[in-house]
Amino acid sequence: MRHRRAPRTLFGRALIRAELTVKTPGIQRVPFWSREAIDRLATKRLVDTVDMACRHVPWYHERMEAGELHPEDIRSPADLERWPTVGLHQLHDEPLSMLSDQWKPDECIEILSSGSSGHRKTVYLEPNTFLANAVYQTRSRPIITALAGQFRGLRTLIMAPLASNEQRLRVMYGEWLAMRPARHPIPRINNFAPFEEKLAEVNRIKPDVVSGVTGVVSSFFMEVLDRGVDCHRPKLLKLSVEGFARGHRERIEKELGIPAVMGYASSESTKIGFECEERNGYHIHEDFCLLRIVDDDSRGLPEGEVGRVVITNLVNRATMLINYHQGDRGYVTGEPCPCGRTFSRVFLTQSKETPLLKAPNGRIVHYADLLRPIVTKPEFVRLQVVVESPDFWRILIESEDPDVSKAWVSTITDPLKEWTEGTVRLAVEFTRDFEMSPISGKQSPVIIRDAQ
Numbered sequence: 014m015r016h017r018r019a020p021r022t023l024f025g026r027a028l029i030r031a032e033l034t035v036k037t038p039g040i041q042r043v044p045f046w047s048r049e050a051i052d053r054l055a056t057k058r059l060v061d062t063v064d065m066a067c068r069h070v071p072w073y074h075e076r077m078e079a080g081e082l083h084p085e086d087i088r089s090p091a092d093l094e095r096w097p098t099v100g101l102h103q104l105h106d107e108p109l110s111m112l113s114d115q116w117k118p119d120e121c122i123e124i125l126s127s128g129s130s131g132h133r134k135t136v137y138l139e140p141n142t143f144l145a146n147a148v149y150q151t152r153s154r155p156i157i158t159a160l161a162g163q164f165r166g167l168r169t170l171i172m173a174p175l176a177s178n179e180q181r182l183r184v185m186y187g188e189w190l191a192m193r194p195a196r197h198p199i200p201r202i203n204n205f206a207p208f209e210e211k212l213a214e215v216n217r218i219k220p221d222v223v224s225g226v227t228g229v230v231s232s233f234f235m236e237v238l239d240r241g242v243d244c245h246r247p248k249l250l251k252l253s254v255e256g257f258a259r260g261h262r263e264r265i266e267k268e269l270g271i272p273a274v275m276g277y278a279s280s281e282s283t284k285i286g287f288e289c290e291e292r293n294g295y296h297i298h299e300d301f302c303l304l305r306i307v308d309d310d311s312r313g314l315p316e317g318e319v320g321r322v323v324i325t326n327l328v329n330r331a332t333m334l335i336n337y338h339q340g341d342r343g344y345v346t347g348e349p350c351p352c353g354r355t356f357s358r359v360f361l362t363q364s365k366e367t368p369l370l371k372a373p374n375g376r377i378v379h380y381a382d383l384l385r386p387i388v389t390k391p392e393f394v395r396l397q398v399v400v401e402s403p404d405f406w407r408i409l410i411e412s413e414d415p416d417v418s419k420a421w422v423s424t425i426t427d428p429l430k431e432w433t434e435g436t437v438r439l440a441v442e443f444t445r446d447f448e449m450s451p452i453s454g455k456q457s458p459v460i461i462r463d464a465q
């Protein structure tokens with residue numbers, strides 16, 4: 014990756030510096046600003062985003078040239094109602110059409126991931142967006158302090174699939190900043206280890222904070238509850254990527270006394286929202302990401318009404334997304350939160366929740382682990398796992414060239430056979446005929462036929 018700054022970025026180094034260094038009493042950080050001040054900042058960034066996108070991003074530029082889009086129409090976030098929406102298929106079919114001509118793919122951090130339907134999508138992050146992460150950290154500091162009793166010196170343990178985007182991002186930021194690897198890297202639990210081994214690790218490390226992917230972490234603590242075993246209790250679970258399965262959060266918090274705090278993030282917009290000390294909805298990072306709720310015809314819905322989540326990223330100047338269908342459903346409220354933050358809150362009614370794959374030998378596999386060996390292949394379109402019964406899994410793959418893709422079969426099944434110790438019969442099929450989830454009616458990357 015070459016080092017280069019965006020020719021023009023409104024990301025606001027000065028503002029970030031202010032937010033990172035503000036110590037003067039009476040000077041508020043952005044989430045506590047007045048409504049007017051937040052709206053002013055968001056509007057300024059939105060107008061600039063639209064202007065940049067129309068000049069430099071092919072998808073927007075072509076429509077502007079054809080007279081279909083008028084950047085001058087957007088003078089405030091409310092005007093986004095008149096702007097077209099973009100869906101996941103655009104990032105799958107033509108990811109370069111959403112990339113600014115001011116950035117080359119090899120200058121960016123490339124994020125490959127699967128959408129809620131299991132489709133592959135590509136997002137390019139401008140390296141400058143790593144600064145946003147520093148700001149997110151400062152925003153989480155008072156919340157972690159309130160819930161865990163301290164911020165510094167917390168012992169953290171990670172529970173996540175092997176190659177999560179978050180881990181890749183951390184490595185890439187490190188390279189970009191030419192940082193030396195940490196002397197004491199954060200310990201990580203081997204996702205494929207049997208439950209007893211994970212339990213022994215947790216009891217040995219005694220973490221204050223367990224950080225990771227919701228499904229992986231919650232399934233471990235649910236197993237602790239179900240088996241009634243003695244397990245070290247961390248002060249806090251710091252989770253993101255997907256929602257909790259119904260009832261899991263309540264049981265872990267009540268019966269084990271471990272609070273969880275969630276982040277709302279996506280590969281398209283990195284961080285979108287965060288839970289505060291109240292843990293009642295996600296405050297939207299409104300200075301980085303605008304969030305609207307629309308109906309199925311992409312018409313804006315009023316506060317409190319449930320609809321589809323559409324986001325506009327105000328930070329990333331590489332892949333630029335204005336009115337992007339995030340794939341979640343929820344509603345927004347501007348009602349004041351007892352924490353005092355002014356940022357509006359979004360409540361998700363349906364978030365991407367990928368069921369874990371549990372083999373009869375007790376090993377647990379996350380969908381992302383199956384995806385990892387093939388997601389970067391150019392012919393790959395999407396993948397779905399259908400668990401017909403605990404010991405029979407069908408792996409459906411859509412590929413643009415099934416003949417070439419036959420070679421993928423063993424790269425997926427060989428490690429799976431090892432993890433599941435032959436307790437699962439595997440069938441790999443190349444098809445375009447994917448199944449809908451009987452629960453959500455949407456295409457889900459994992460479908461579990463039998464309750465396990």
Ligand SMILES: [Zn+2]
Nearest residue numbers: 289291350352
């Ligand atoms: Zn709050």
